[in-house]
Amino acid sequence: MHDIALRAAGLQKRFGGLLAVSDVSIDIRVGEIHAVIGPNGAGKSTLINLLAGELLPTSGEVLLNGADITSLSPDRRARAGLGRAYQKTTLFAQFSVHENVRLAAQARSTAPLRMFGGTRCDRPYLQLVTDAIDRVGLSARSQIVADKLSHGEQRQLEIAMVLATNPQVILLDEPLAGMGPSEARGIIGLIASLKADRALLVVEHDMDAVFELADRLTVMQDGRVVATGSPQDVRVDPGVRAAYLGADGGIA
Amino acid sequence: MSMPNLRVRLFGIACLVMAIALPFCVSTYYTQFLAKALIMGMLAMSLNLVVGHGGLVSLCHAAFFGLAGYVLALLSPRYDAASLLTTLPIAILCSGTAALLIGALVLRTRGVYFIMVTLAFGEMLFFFFHDTKFAGGSDGISVNIRPEIAIAGRQLLDLDKPMTFYFVVLGFLVGVIALLTMVVRSPFGRALAAARDNERRARSLGFPIFRLRLTAFTLSGALAGVAGYLAAAQFGFVAPQMLGWHQSATILVMVLIGGLRSVTGPLVGALVLIGMEEVLKAHLDNWKLVEGLIIIGIVILLPNGVRQIWSMVFGASPQRAAEIKPAAAEARHA
Numbered sequence: 001m002h003d004i005a006l007r008a009a010g011l012q013k014r015f016g017g018l019l020a021v022s023d024v025s026i027d028i029r030v031g032e033i034h035a036v037i038g039p040n041g042a043g044k045s046t047l048i049n050l051l052a053g054e055l056l057p058t059s060g061e062v063l064l065n066g067a068d069i070t071s072l073s074p075d076r077r078a079r080a081g082l083g084r085a086y087q088k089t090t091l092f093a094q095f096s097v098h099e100n101v102r103l104a105a106q107a108r109s110t111a112p113l114r115m116f117g118g119t120r121c122d123r124p125y126l127q128l129v130t131d132a133i134d135r136v137g138l139s140a141r142s143q144i145v146a147d148k149l150s151h152g153e154q155r156q157l158e159i160a161m162v163l164a165t166n167p168q169v170i171l172l173d174e175p176l177a178g179m180g181p182s183e184a185r186g187i188i189g190l191i192a193s194l195k196a197d198r199a200l201l202v203v204e205h206d207m208d209a210v211f212e213l214a215d216r217l218t219v220m221q222d223g224r225v226v227a228t229g230s231p232q233d234v235r236v237d238p239g240v241r242a243a244y245l246g247a248d249g250g251i252a
Numbered sequence: 253m254s255m256p257n258l259r260v261r262l263f264g265i266a267c268l269v270m271a272i273a274l275p276f277c278v279s280t281y282y283t284q285f286l287a288k289a290l291i292m293g294m295l296a297m298s299l300n301l302v303v304g305h306g307g308l309v310s311l312c313h314a315a316f317f318g319l320a321g322y323v324l325a326l327l328s329p330r331y332d333a334a335s336l337l338t339t340l341p342i343a344i345l346c347s348g349t350a351a352l353l354i355g356a357l358v359l360r361t362r363g364v365y366f367i368m369v370t371l372a373f374g375e376m377l378f379f380f381f382h383d384t385k386f387a388g389g390s391d392g393i394s395v396n397i398r399p400e401i402a403i404a405g406r407q408l409l410d411l412d413k414p415m416t417f418y419f420v421v422l423g424f425l426v427g428v429i430a431l432l433t434m435v436v437r438s439p440f441g442r443a444l445a446a447a448r449d450n451e452r453r454a455r456s457l458g459f460p461i462f463r464l465r466l467t468a469f470t471l472s473g474a475l476a477g478v479a480g481y482l483a484a485a486q487f488g489f490v491a492p493q494m495l496g497w498h499q500s501a502t503i504l505v506m507v508l509i510g511g512l513r514s515v516t517g518p519l520v521g522a523l524v525l526i527g528m529e530e531v532l533k534a535h536l537d538n539w540k541l542v543e544g545l546i547i548i549g550i551v552i553l554l555p556n557g558v559r560q561i562w563s564m565v566f567g568a569s570p571q572r573a574a575e576i577k578p579a580a581a582e583a584r585h586a
């Protein structure tokens with residue numbers, strides 16, 4: 001019923017002798033949040049890097065709105081409507097919060113590499129910038145250099161930068177890690193509000209957040225998909241209980 | 253306009269007024285000396301677009317400088333003046349094209365490899381002019397008659413007059429400063445600096461890093477061509493040393509002395525270095541040694557370049573005004 005925005009089929013990534021991602025197929029649909037969970041080293045970040053183009057798969061393919069983007073560079077994928085946030089904070093550390101987000105918006109503006117005129121004359125996207133900063137709750141901090149933010153604030157900034165590029169498909173790698181409870185609440189609400197006209201893939205360790213947000217859930221272990229389906233089905237999947245939570249496990 | 257901004261503008265205007273007045277106050281020798289220093293300043297500023305703003309340490313910048321000099325020398329008739337209005341654009345085009353071609357290859361590498369590959373390409377051009385006979389080989393080649401600025405046979409400016417030549421250089425210098433300032437502040441310049449700060453993030457936001465850097469590298473080479481053309485016109489002579497790695501390293505030192513984060517810092521660096529050489533040469537035998545020690549001292553004590561002295565004397569530094577603003581805002585929030 002929902003359109004598939006991003007599809008991965010038979011993705012495999014080998015690092016030397018290690019199969020970090022092995023035969024992973026996943027569909028991300030518009031209007032849905034697809035959560036990916038799994039223990040440390042399961043291959044979740046590697047999967048995101050394959051989808052975003054930072055790593056090239058050993059085999060398999062990636063389709064964006066039906067078009068093959070398997071060998072497209074990360075910047076081409078971004079311009080095609082893919083936005084991602086990193087697990088390990090990756091910001092323009094020497095620039096202010098506002099400049100970080102403004103650069104994100106600039107990258108998707110009509111003339112991102114214009115060589116004349118300042119950056120202040122671009123009214124249309126400056127509104128997008130203030131909105132994005134506002135939505136992650138950093139308005140009061142917008143003039144601060146990113147380097148000087150607390151870890152949680154840097155995570156918020158990561159998300160603001162994704163918002164400012166206004167992507168159609170969003171990949172978030174542990175967006176809540178390192179955030180305080182009240183900030184996390186705000187971001188959970190924000191993520192939920194994004195799915196209306198977008199497709200989201202969210203990797204997250206916080207199970208309460210996962211079961212609150214996810215429309216579809218995929219569990220990974222040792223590079224493979226262990227289970228996938230609605231959160232209710234996955235929750236009672238015996239294989240998942242054994243593999244991911246240990247024999248006595250109880251999700252949420 | 254904010255206070256530091258206003259102060260920067262006033263300071264800039266004061267410098268320009270001084271630069272205009274100076275040749276009327278000093279001897280011809282010093283007018284020529286100043287013109288030479290300003291040309292080197294222009295060269296250092298052009299390099300800084302790549303080094304300071306782009307974060308790429310290039311060691312082949314002198315190649316674009318020297319190439320433009322050779323273009324003038326080869327285009328100059330033996331007993332007649334070349335026309336500046338036609339030969340300068342050709343020289344800029346040659347330097348820019350060389351930068352485009354070399355950039356397209358070297359910008360595929362990063363870090364130390366980038367430094368090494370630029371060095372290799374610079375040396376290739378050096379040996380091309382050094383070991384072939386068509387442009388005088390290792391002896392170099394002279395520009396017998398300075399180019400002239402003429403329209404329909406009527407001479408507009410006589411570049412043989414040191415004062416006139418100086419003002420032409422000053423005019424080009426102001427133009428280069430204006431151009432670089434515009435580019436650095438534009439969305440392009442911000443994206444270039446963003447890629448320096450975090451290439452991975454810049455790419456994942458959608459910036460085409462290679463194209464971005466190649467454009468900067470080409471523009472930087474073309475502007476080095478302007479400086480090289482003017483230098484050849486002034487000295488009336490070009491030799492392979494003009495495009496060797498030694499020259500490239502000297503320009504890099506000017507950038508380091510002046511500071512990486514501003515447009516005009518490297519100009520200050522060039523003036524300091526060339527002025528210092530002039531003074532030391534006149535008074536010391538082993539002046540190179542003393543010069544080296546002073547440069548090391550400057551780089552250690554003033555990591556942001558000579559322009560940092562401004563902030564020590566007046567508080568806010570002009571080129572860092574933009575970076576200080578966020579800090580001030582932080583203090584308010586604290």
Ligand SMILES: Nc1ncnc2c1ncn2[C@@H]1O[C@H](COP(=O)(O)OP(=O)(O)OP(=O)(O)O)[C@@H](O)[C@H]1O
Pocket residue numbers: 015018020038039040041042043044045046047087
């Ligand atoms: N660039 C790389 N080179 C070699 N091995 C890598 C590389 N990146 C990841 N790996 C390995 O691949 C496996 C999967 O790593 P990945 O980061 O995808 O796990 P993850 O599910 O994101 O884990 P976490 O929950 O800790 O973030 C790990 O064993 C990791 O050590």
Ligand SMILES: [Mg+2]
Pocket residue numbers: 044045046087173
């Ligand atoms: Mg991970």
